[in-house]
Amino acid sequence: MNREASRPVMRSPSPTFSPLYRQIKDFMIKSLEEGEWGPGDAIPSEAELAGRFNVSQGTVRKAIDEMAAENLLVRRQGKGTFVATHNDPRSYYRFLRLTPDSGEKVQSLSEPLSCAVIAATREIAAVLRIGEGDPVVALERLLRFNGEPVVLDQIYLVGELFQGLTLERLRGYDRSLYSLFEGDYGVRMIRAEERLRAVPADPHSGGLLGVKAGEPLLLVERTAFTYGNKPVEWRRGFCCTKRHHYLNELG
Amino acid sequence: MNREASRPVMRSPSPTFSPLYRQIKDFMIKSLEEGEWGPGDAIPSEAELAGRFNVSQGTVRKAIDEMAAENLLVRRQGKGTFVATHNDPRSYYRFLRLTPDSGEKVQSLSEPLSCAVIAATREIAAVLRIGEGDPVVALERLLRFNGEPVVLDQIYLVGELFQGLTLERLRGYDRSLYSLFEGDYGVRMIRAEERLRAVPADPHSGGLLGVKAGEPLLLVERTAFTYGNKPVEWRRGFCCTKRHHYLNELG
DNA sequence: AAGTGGTCTAGACCACCGT
DNA sequence: CGGTGGTCTAGACCACTTG
Numbered sequence: 064m065n066r067e068a069s070r071p072v073m074r075s076p077s078p079t080f081s082p083l084y085r086q087i088k089d090f091m092i093k094s095l096e097e098g099e100w101g102p103g104d105a106i107p108s109e110a111e112l113a114g115r116f117n118v119s120q121g122t123v124r125k126a127i128d129e130m131a132a133e134n135l136l137v138r139r140q141g142k143g144t145f146v147a148t149h150n151d152p153r154s155y156y157r158f159l160r161l162t163p164d165s166g167e168k169v170q171s172l173s174e175p176l177s178c179a180v181i182a183a184t185r186e187i188a189a190v191l192r193i194g195e196g197d198p199v200v201a202l203e204r205l206l207r208f209n210g211e212p213v214v215l216d217q218i219y220l221v222g223e224l225f226q227g228l229t230l231e232r233l234r235g236y237d238r239s240l241y242s243l244f245e246g247d248y249g250v251r252m253i254r255a256e257e258r259l260r261a262v263p264a265d266p267h268s269g270g271l272l273g274v275k276a277g278e279p280l281l282l283v284e285r286t287a288f289t290y291g292n293k294p295v296e297w298r299r300g301f302c303c304t305k306r307h308h309y310l311n312e313l314g
Numbered sequence: 315m316n317r318e319a320s321r322p323v324m325r326s327p328s329p330t331f332s333p334l335y336r337q338i339k340d341f342m343i344k345s346l347e348e349g350e351w352g353p354g355d356a357i358p359s360e361a362e363l364a365g366r367f368n369v370s371q372g373t374v375r376k377a378i379d380e381m382a383a384e385n386l387l388v389r390r391q392g393k394g395t396f397v398a399t400h401n402d403p404r405s406y407y408r409f410l411r412l413t414p415d416s417g418e419k420v421q422s423l424s425e426p427l428s429c430a431v432i433a434a435t436r437e438i439a440a441v442l443r444i445g446e447g448d449p450v451v452a453l454e455r456l457l458r459f460n461g462e463p464v465v466l467d468q469i470y471l472v473g474e475l476f477q478g479l480t481l482e483r484l485r486g487y488d489r490s491l492y493s494l495f496e497g498d499y500g501v502r503m504i505r506a507e508e509r510l511r512a513v514p515a516d517p518h519s520g521g522l523l524g525v526k527a528g529e530p531l532l533l534v535e536r537t538a539f540t541y542g543n544k545p546v547e548w549r550r551g552f553c554c555t556k557r558h559h560y561l562n563e564l565g
Numbered sequence: 566a567a568g569t570g571g572t573c574t575a576g577a578c579c580a581c582c583g584t
Numbered sequence: 585c586g587g588t589g590g591t592c593t594a595g596a597c598c599a600c601t602t603g
Contacts, residue, residue: 080599082571083572084572084573108587108589110587110588118573118574119576121572121573121574122574124589134565138590140580141583142582142589143588144589160564255563257561257563257564258559258560259532259561260532261533261553262512263530277528278514279512279513279514279530279531281511304511311509312507313409313411313505313508314384314505335592359570360569361569370593370594371594372593372594375570375571376591390569390570390601391571391599391600391601392570392601395570
């Protein structure tokens, strides 16, 4: 990547052209994917990377800027640039949009109910892009806000990636699920899509959330992706929205 | 803003320090607020602005970059930089998250039902930060997807800003409401917050949406803001989510 | 060809963090 | 103090649009 001979650079009239900073970004993302730099680690300094890629600091900077905007990296002035991690208060609630109507900050607590390996149904297989019948870790958990049950989550994970996950392990963990996934299985969630609907409570979910069957619940279906846009989690969350709501910012 | 004498710049050990590019950004936002550059207009070129502010092009560029990231401006290579507008297919559905389950693109059509000036209730006044009893334009409309009624919106607008809005005007308009607000009243929505809940249908909304009273509807409450974070619209949307859902991307 | 935004460089200096 | 990211400059050249 320099002005001289040794460049993977593709210049000008080429359909596959991409600017230097993007090539560098792609390379760095690959480094993240391959675990060369792990969550929480400091990556090399801008000057170091500029030297390594034989480009100016400004070009490295632009690559890092984009990755920071995508929450892949976190910059800290004077200290360095770090691989983002769910094991960090700052990004702890990045994927949790449910909040109390009162606006207060309350403590949320996850109560795991069950955890088992099952065979992927056709629906699960389609979402996770695996084969029907392939192993899937299915877990159910109740999310409480200040002790009050608010969300019942039914979570399905690509079995291949989460072998050995048990109810005991989940029970002994006090941080977010994604923090555990990242730490124990090296699977980092970087993006998710959620689909929301209003549905009537069934006896099972209603019972756990303290609402009568037939009463409205907010159903949040989430597909979560790791590097390379690979879906690794599908979950259904049944939310009681009597005293809580799903908050979304439209930019 | 130069290295010489004539600068509003505040340097170094100052609690109110802000970098040059941010001062330029603030100045440009003020220009937008004051209508100096209207929606759809081209703003001066980067070189022109650099000369005007007496800074380098890179500094202006950084200011514009941020504004483009916030959807205030739109860059078009070779043509110029333009003030964002809702009257533009590209940003037409920027605030509409409801989509058919099938994933098809379908035509949505707004059917205005009523439009009147009312006195702000305590709740409306609080959200819009106006006085209780102040004039508010209240309008109700039905949103159809492929003819099928899907959303009933109850919309409240700061009366002072939307004087003279009538049902006839709404009926004769085929683009988005925000496009009309921007064109007829010079009020541009730049940001919104939505709060979602599941609620039982009442006879009124249920009737219009074709669901029985008591059946679950998705309630979307939106507060929309114009420049300076000023709330100018509050709306409640009752959505039938039998064949549609609210889609959200979590970055 | 002229004008716009997009990329890249080389170098300067500042702000912040740790030792 | 040295090392990090953050800001800013001046100038070069490329890519895209329009006339």
